[in-house]
Amino acid sequence: MMQLREAVLSEWERRARSAIAEAGSLPHPLLINTMPTMYANLAQALSPAHARADGEGNTVASEHGGERARLTNYHPQSVVQEYQLLRWTIFDVLGAHQLVLDQRESGIVNAYIDRAIREAVAAYALVQSALRERFVAALTHDLRNPLTTANVAAELIRQDAESPRLKDLAERILEQHGRMDRMIQDLLDSVVFQSGERLRLRLSRFDLGDLVVEVCRQSIAAYGPRMEFPGGCAEGWWDREALKRALENLVGNAVKYGDAEAPIHLSLNVHDERVQMKVHNSGPPIPEEQMESVFQVFRRTEAAREGAQQGWGIGLPYVRSVAESHGGSIGVDSGAERGTTFAIDIPLDARPFQNAPTL
Incomplete structure (x- = not known):
């Protein structure tokens, strides 16, 4: 040999x-x-x-x-x-x-x-x-x-x-x-x-619906009257500032990569002691093989790298860190006909999950 x-x-x-x-x-x-x-x-x-x-x-x-x-x-x-x-x-x-x-x-x-x-x-x-x-x-x-x-x-x-x-x-x-x-x-x-x-969360009880309304108002002032939120409430124990920054990232992402002429739809859905906070935009879909990479630090889709949009590739990884630190997850659904939806899915009470493992 x-x-x-x-x-x-x-x-x-x-x-x-x-x-x-x-x-x-x-x-x-x-x-x-x-x-x-x-x-x-x-x-x-x-x-x-x-x-x-x-x-x-x-x-x-x-x-x-x-x-x-x-x-x-x-x-x-x-x-x-x-x-x-x-x-x-x-x-x-x-x-x-x-x-x-x-x-x-x-x-x-x-x-x-x-x-x-x-x-x-x-x-x-x-x-x-x-x-x-x-x-x-x-x-x-x-x-x-x-x-x-x-x-x-x-x-x-x-x-x-x-x-x-x-x-x-x-x-x-x-x-x-x-x-x-x-x-x-x-x-x-x-x-x-x-x-x-883990992220160090400061948990308090508040209505997530009020937070969504607040972010919508700020986003309308920054991006124009494109935000749509039919209303809703979801009271629970979370870190308000962390979820606010996460939602701002999702809205900013929708503005940056979505159809500039179409509305951005936000929604809240409570089920089985969990809440889903969704942000939907129309526009080009995320290719299936790139869906996981958008959640990795400094990684961006090919469309984002080739386009005129500015970014570091840290927004969505931060959203994932917030969702997982609350004992939940962040999911994405994207297609040419149905647009792109990001959904933060977390328990109504994050207190029992402070020591749960994260990826």
Whole structure:
């Protein structure tokens, strides 16, 4: 096996560049990574008399996954595919040289590579999480400093200006500053949630119908008379500010991506000690294969990336974090004929679910 190492790795590199889009342009040293060491360790694991016969006791696969996260634009599935290609390249190249592994040896190869996949993907996820948290910390710090300065200046203008027009402009600046501050907070909350922590909710009893009316009024002032809410009430225990921000995100999303000439319909439905809060808009549907990605931080649909709409891809992940932290979920239904509906579905009383697991 060690005599055939160069043949195996050369064939693996050829297959990887052909099958994995991200591998095509990688320099050889970056692509080959820790694969030579992994192959040598596997050969040792197949040798009954060798001290590595159990195949364990190293971090080669973890280092491989970490490098893929830090130095390439690989997705986790690309890391998995690399190891799958390695598995079949080993079998094919060894077989072509009349070195056929028996059932026991094949089992060792499969177990070794399966374990390597788990370790590499776990390391990839840890590195991605650390990089994301570092990025968010730097971003929020860099954004909030100039925003705070601008806010103070606008407040002084509003207080001292004699011209009604200047006062109005200062009000607009302050309003947009508040919007940016909420976006930054959404980003922080989303990243906290994605790292496995729950949102810290401040639960109180209130009528969700009043909250929907409040958001509708604010949205009409911002976007025009497109909001439709037939009314309704739903009293329960929730975090009012978190649900308000979640609903504002859904309404803003409907305005941004829906038909500009069609109304946006909001509704409340109470059933089985749960409440559904829905926001519906007409317009182009979300492709089925992209429905899950809209709830992932920094991921947006192809239509959103290609269009003129601005966004960070944090609004819907935040909505999911709010829904799940309340012991519920967020769903989407989208089709060309029926438009797009996002539905927050949560228990009427979120207090018993404060320690429930979230994704």
